Amino acid sequence: MPRNYWQQIEGYINERTGSEFSHSVCPDCYQRVVLPEIEKITKETQHG
Secondary structure, eight states, rough: OOTTTHHHHHHHHHHHOOOOSSSOOHHHHIIIHHHHHHHHHHHHHHOO
């Protein structure tokens, strides 16, 4: 998968719908960074 794949998708959607993105997370970063943070926050809120 090309390094700028998500930028290409955002450009494609923008050209066709006029939508603009302020933030995005690639699937690799989601698994590596975001998901562990969500799990950490979930555990912290469940245990008070």
